Amino acid sequence: MTITTKEEFYTLLKGATFLASGGGGPFGLAKTIVDEYFKNVDTFVIDIVDLETVNPDQWTAIAAGMAQPSAGILLTPQTIVEPTVNAVKAMEKLLSVGMTKKNDTRFDGFQRFDFLTPIEVGAINVTIPLISAYLLGNNLSIVDGDPSGRSVPTIDLTTFAVSQPVMPNMATSAGEDYEYSVLSLKNYKDLGIAYAKLIQAGLIGIDTGLCLAPMTAQTLSQNNIVTGTLRDAYNIGLIFEQNISAAQRLESIQAYLLSEAQTPRELKTICTGVAKEYYTKTEEDNDLGYLTIETDDGRGIYTILIQNENMLGQFNDEISINITSPDSICYVSTQDGILDDSDIYDNTLISQKLQNGEEVHISVVAIEAASVIKENKQLMSAWNEAYKTSRYYGTYNESIWTE
Incomplete structure (x- = not known):
């Protein structure tokens, strides 16, 4: 699956907003971000790949954003997306250089990430990894799935948080001279609390980019993520765009989720x-x-x-x-x-x-x-x-x- 136009991106976001259980960031703001980053291009390429087709030795990380609850009107498209771009770059540098110097063999052979994984289904935390992958380039793609199957209130309510040891985790602010924090605590519940406190204090920006749980595709598949959620979101978005009655729309979504959905x-x-x-x-x-x-x-x-x-x-x-x-x-x-x-x-x-x-x-x-x-x-x-x-x-x- 490939997203190539703003209209296709909007369709994806409509379904992601529906699946997010009320949260996941507002559709309107996500659409504004898409409009800003693709205002001067007619087409682009963001590849969304099935996990089963990825080489088991390729590397991924959870890419997301986290903001102060009160940030609201202070946020711009750049302050929402750029921190995650910074976080991915900083994590790649940490794993390829810093961890090697510490003789940490878990990341032997790491050079760069091959694809990013959304932390949840929701308008903003779908937009952030997709546009981050586009901006980072280097054939970086997005895995079709997430560790939540919806939007969740805290990091620890995800499959990766309960299925593997806490890995190095990167949080960064926006800008070229960004603040950053590398944390590896005893569990992801404590990590989420720590990041929330840092963000609340404004120490790593009012909106922070996260690059969490670096792992291979093989490890990600063992975490049993909810597969196909982006494709499902896109297809549900298509139903929203059909000229049908409200009753028919509900019936179509119900039928799709039960018999055609990836999960x-x-x-x-x-x-x-x-x-x-x-x-x-x-x-x-x-x-x-x-x-x-x-x-x-x-x-x-x-x-x-x-x-x-x-x-x-x-x-x-x-x-x-x-x-x-x-x-x-x-x-x-x-x-x-x-x-x-x-x-x-x-x-x-x-x-x-x-x-x-x-x-x-x-x-x-x-x-x-x-x-x-x-x-x-x-x-x-x-x-x-x-x-x-x-x-x-x-x-x-x-x-x-x-x-």
């Missing part, structure tokens, strides 16, 4: 209704809050608990949580026809529309987590621990898929 998953519609209240506040390193939806069928209010991304969901008249992460809680506009940018819903767009007094009418859907996620006991234990930040002290509930 097949179930989708169920939870409710359709009007978004009523959106609220978040920053507590330590998380944006915590909720979104309420008044349902059309008179069932009442459905509440989504937010921890950077959509984390949990339940009807107000029910005692138990009926959707728990890593299952995703996603939005589809009820607008018929081709969806324009104002109908590609994420939490940021919903918040903006409600602040402007606009009506937001959506279908809320649940997407089952990939089996490689749910079968990873250590990763699911990490999710159970993460719920506590949203004041839920139960465990993963899969009853929605078995009832």
Whole structure:
């Protein structure tokens, strides 16, 4: 799969926004980044490759960005992408020169990265590695897959974080004279906390580029990433661009995920209704809050608990949580026809529309987590621990898929 035009990039981002469980960065900002970097070119080449076709000895790393929750309007396309470009360059130098001097044999023979791996599916953290690969050149491609299958609130909720020792990790700021930090702590939960504190203090920029967990393709395949998520995102984006009814759109996405997706998953519609209240506040390193939806069928209010991304969901008249992460809680506009940018819903767009007094009418859907996620006991234990930040002290509930 190859992305060659801005229009193809937009299509990919539409599907990535849908799959991101409410988070992953706003579609509108990602589109602005694409427009900026490709404003003077009609076509370009960004190769997205299947992991199974890659030489097992080739090298990859997780490429991502991480920003202060309050950074917002201070961010520009350059301050979002350039830090990750710097991080990849700095990591290549560290592994090819610095680690050799330290007699670290884990990286013997390393010369450069052959491809980058997105840390999650979401508009911004898909845009960052793709454009970084384009800017870095040298035939650098992107693997079609990610270690999350959605967007996640913290680094430790990924397959690579629980399946291998913590490797050297690079964080850098933007600019030619960038600040950088190399950390290798005892686990990725501590690493995420450390980076959040550094970013919060402005020590490595308000938006920081990350190059994490350098590894071979063979190691990445052993981590059991969710494969084909970029191709799935692109194909779902194509469905958004079809001139069909809202009901047909939901049916098409459901059918695609179940039978045609690279990683097949179930989708169920939870409710359709009007978004009523959106609220978040920053507590330590998380944006915590909720979104309420008044349902059309008179069932009442459905509440989504937010921890950077959509984390949990339940009807107000029910005692138990009926959707728990890593299952995703996603939005589809009820607008018929081709969806324009104002109908590609994420939490940021919903918040903006409600602040402007606009009506937001959506279908809320649940997407089952990939089996490689749910079968990873250590990763699911990490999710159970993460719920506590949203004041839920139960465990993963899969009853929605078995009832």
